Amino acid sequence: MTTTLPASVAAPAVEGSGITLGLTLYSLTSEWAAGRYDLAGLLDVVDAAGIGPGIEIVASQTIRSYPEVTDDFVRDWREAFDRHGFVPSSFGCNLDTGRRRDRDMTPDEEFEFTVAQFRSAHALGFPLVRIQSAKPSLIRRLLPVAEELDLTMGWELHAPLGPNSPKVLEIRETYAEIDSPRLGFVADFSSTMHSMSPTILRKLARMGLGQEELGRLQEIWATDADIDARHGEFVEYLHSRGIAPESLGSFARLAFNMHGHVDPAEWADIMPQIVHVHAKFYYVDEHGDEPAIDYPAIVREFVRGGYEGFFSSEWEGHAFADLDEADPVDLVRQQHDLIRRSITAALSDPSH
Amino acid sequence: MATGDTVLSDDSLIRRPEGLGIALTVPWYRSLWLSSVSGIAVSVEGREIPSDDLRVELGERTYRVDELREQWDVLWFIQDRLVVVVPLDEPPAEGQEVDVEVTVDLRLPYMQIAPTTYVTNHASNRRSLVAHGGPR
Numbered sequence: 001m002t003t004t005l006p007a008s009v010a011a012p013a014v015e016g017s018g019i020t021l022g023l024t025l026y027s028l029t030s031e032w033a034a035g036r037y038d039l040a041g042l043l044d045v046v047d048a049a050g051i052g053p054g055i056e057i058v059a060s061q062t063i064r065s066y067p068e069v070t071d072d073f074v075r076d077w078r079e080a081f082d083r084h085g086f087v088p089s090s091f092g093c094n095l096d097t098g099r100r101r102d103r104d105m106t107p108d109e110e111f112e113f114t115v116a117q118f119r120s121a122h123a124l125g126f127p128l129v130r131i132q133s134a135k136p137s138l139i140r141r142l143l144p145v146a147e148e149l150d151l152t153m154g155w156e157l158h159a160p161l162g163p164n165s166p167k168v169l170e171i172r173e174t175y176a177e178i179d180s181p182r183l184g185f186v187a188d189f190s191s192t193m194h195s196m197s198p199t200i201l202r203k204l205a206r207m208g209l210g211q212e213e214l215g216r217l218q219e220i221w222a223t224d225a226d227i228d229a230r231h232g233e234f235v236e237y238l239h240s241r242g243i244a245p246e247s248l249g250s251f252a253r254l255a256f257n258m259h260g261h262v263d264p265a266e267w268a269d270i271m272p273q274i275v276h277v278h279a280k281f282y283y284v285d286e287h288g289d290e291p292a293i294d295y296p297a298i299v300r301e302f303v304r305g306g307y308e309g310f311f312s313s314e315w316e317g318h319a320f321a322d323l324d325e326a327d328p329v330d331l332v333r334q335q336h337d338l339i340r341r342s343i344t345a346a347l348s349d350p351s352h
Numbered sequence: 353m354a355t356g357d358t359v360l361s362d363d364s365l366i367r368r369p370e371g372l373g374i375a376l377t378v379p380w381y382r383s384l385w386l387s388s389v390s391g392i393a394v395s396v397e398g399r400e401i402p403s404d405d406l407r408v409e410l411g412e413r414t415y416r417v418d419e420l421r422e423q424w425d426v427l428w429f430i431q432d433r434l435v436v437v438v439p440l441d442e443p444p445a446e447g448q449e450v451d452v453e454v455t456v457d458l459r460l461p462y463m464q465i466a467p468t469t470y471v472t473n474h475a476s477n478r479r480s481l482v483a484h485g486g487p488r
Contacts, residue, residue: 029355029381033430060382064429098461098470099385100424132462203354249357250473318355319381 008087010053010310013336014343018308019299021339022054022089023332024278025062027315030323032061040080047084051332054089054310055081056276059117060096067093067116074123081125089310090154090186090276091121092130111141118142122149128276130156130186134171139178146182153183154275159190160227162262163270175273184275187267188314189293191260196221197282197292200255203320207248213241217255227256254319264298271305279311282320284334288341295335299342300349311339355381357475359454364433365483371440372396372450372483373409375433379456379475383430386410386423390457390472394438397451401438409435444483453478 010020025032025042032042039062046052060066063073081088093114097105105113110133121129127150131142134155146153161168163185175183196218205214220234231253235245238252245252267274281290289295302311313332358377366373374394378384392408394401408415410428428434436454444450455476463471 026381030358033355033358033377033381034361035431058382060384061430064383064427064431066383066427094382094462096385096461097464098459098468099387101387101421104464104468249475254356320354322354323358 008053008081008085010087013311013340014347016347017303017343018306019302019339019343020054020087020310021051021313021336022056022087022310023051023313023315024056024058024090024092026056026058026092027313027318027328027332029061030318031328034323040076043080043084043086045329047086049329049333051313051329051336053085053087054312055086056090056092056310056312058092058094059120060092060094063120067113067120069120069123077124088124088126089312090128090130091117091124091126093117093121093132095131095133107137110138114138114142115145118145118149118151121151126151128152128154130154130276132156134174136174136178139174139183143178143180143182151182152275154186155184156186156188156278157191157270158188158278159193159258159260160256162191162260163266164262172270172273184273185270186276186278187270187274188278189280189298190258190278190316191262192264192267192294192298193259193261193292194294195261195292196255196259197317197320199282199317200251200259200320204248204251204255207251208243209248213238213243217252221255221259222261227253231256251320258316258319259292264294264301267298267301268305271302271307274302274305274307274309276309277302277307277311278314279335279339280314280316281331281335282315282317283326284331284338288334288338290335290338295338296342296345299339300346303343303346355379356473358477359456359475360452360477360479360481362481363484364479365444365450365452365481366435366485367443367446367483368437368485369443370437371443372438372452373485374436374438374452374454376436376454376456377433378428378430380458380460380473381430383427384458385461386415386420386426386428388458388461389417389420389428389434390459391455392417392420392436392457393455394436395453395478396438396440398453405439407437409437446484447482449480449482451478451480
C-alpha cells in the first residue's frame with residue numbers, strides 16, 4: 001500500500017529565489033528529551049512561531065516505533081500537517097549496523113533496516129530521505145525502492161568533510177557511475193564554518209579550559225590537518241598544560257568533528273547534486289549574524305548556483321548548552337531572518 | 353547539561369520499597385537500542401553499588417545491567433526513562449536529599465569506526481536530589 005499526502009508546496013523564502021524555509025525538529029532535542037512536548041505539542045510550537053513550513057525529523061528521535069511507523073502515528077501526523085499547512089522535507093534515516101553486539105548487520109539486514117525507514121518516510125509524505133551510508137552495493141539495491149516510493153536519497157555531507165574531501169570524491173564517482181537523479185547530497189553547513197562556535201568555547205571554558213588553552217584550541221582547529229591529527233595535537237598540548245583530556249569528556253573531539261572549515265565556494269562544485277540543506281547554526285548575535293558561519297557568503301553560493309529546495313534550520317547549540325540556556329524557537333526565527341536577508345542581498349548582487 | 357551528557361534530571365530520584373529508583377535520560381540526541389548501553393555505574397552517598405545488585409527497568413521489563421547488551425530489539429525511546437533500582441537497607445525519607453552519581457557508557461550503533469567497533473559516549477552526572485514518591 002502506498003498512498004501519498006496531498007502535496008503542500010512551500011513558498012520561496014524570498015520572491016525570486018528557489019530557497020524554502022523550515023526546520024528540523026532536532027533543533028528542539030533538549031526540550032523533546034526532557035518530555036516538554038508530545039509530537040502534536042511540538043508542532044503547535046513550531047506553527048505558533050512561524051518557523052515552518054518545511055519539517056524535517058531524525059526518525060530515531062521522533063518515532064517511538066522506529067524504524068517502522070504505526071497506523072496511528074501516520075494518522076496523527078497527517079492530521080497535524082493538514083492543520084498547520086506543514087510540508088514534510090527530509091526524513092533522517094540512521095543505519096544501526098551495530099545494533100547487535102555479537103556481529104555487525106549483514107548486507108541483507110542493512111538493506112531491510114533501511115527499506116523499513118524508506119517505507120515510513122513515504123507513509124509520512126516525505127519526498128526525501130537523508131542516508132548515512134553511500135556504500136555502492138547498498139545504494140544500487142535501494143534505488144528501485146526509492147523509485148517505487150518516489151523518494152530522493154541524500155547522503156549527508158557534514159563536518160569535518162567538504163565537497164572535495166577524498167571520501168566525498170569517492171561518493172561523487174559512485175554517483176556518476178549510477179547516474180540517477182534520485183541520488184544527491186544533504187549539505188550541512190557545519191562543513192563550512194569560519195571559526196569555532198562561541199557556544200562550544202563557552203562549554204569548554206565551563207569544563208575548566210582557560211583563555212590560553214581556548215586560544216591554542218582555535219589555532220589548532222584552523223589548521224588543515226585531518227581531525228585525528230588535530231585532535232591528537234590538542235590532547236598532547238593539554239597534557240603539556242597538566243590538564244587531563246578526559247576532564248573534557250567527548251567535547252574536545254566534538255570540537256573537531258562538528259566544526260569544519262572548508263571554503264563555502266566549494267559548495268558550487270556539487271550544487272546540482274545538493275537536494276537538501278541542513279542550515280546548521282549555533283547562535284545569532286546582536287547584529288543578526290551567526291558568529292561562526294558566514295551566512296551571506298554561503299547563501300550567495302546557493303543563490304548563484306540556482307539551488308531549489310529547503311534550508312532546514314538545524315540549531316545544534318543543545319549539544320553544548322544546557323536545557324533552557326537558549327530558546328531554540330526564537331533562535332530559528334532570528335536565523336530565518338538572517339537567511340532571508342542574505343538571499344535578498346545575493347539576488348541584488350550584480351555578479352549574480 | 354547538554355544533549356550528550358545529561359543522565360539525571362531534577363525529578364530523577366524515586367522512593368522505592370527496595371531502596372531507590374533513579375530515572376535516567378538517554379545521554380544522546382536519539383533513541384537507542386538497549387544493546388547500546390555498555391555499562392551503568394551508580395554510587396549513592398559516595399558508596400559504589402555493585403553492578404550485580406542493580407536492576408534496570410524499562411516499561412514493564414526488568415534487566416540486570418549485563419543483560420542489556422543482548423537487547424538489540426528493545427528501543428530506549430528518548431522520551432522514556434530507564435529506571436535503575438538500587439537496593440538500600442533504608443529507603444530515603446520523603447523529601448530527603450540523596451547524593452547520587454550515575455555513569456552511562458554508550459556504544460553508538462550507527463557510528464562505525466571499523467568492523468564491530470563504534471564511537472562511544474561516556475556520560476557521568478553527580479547530583480544531590482530530593483527523592484519523591486512513596487514506597488508502597
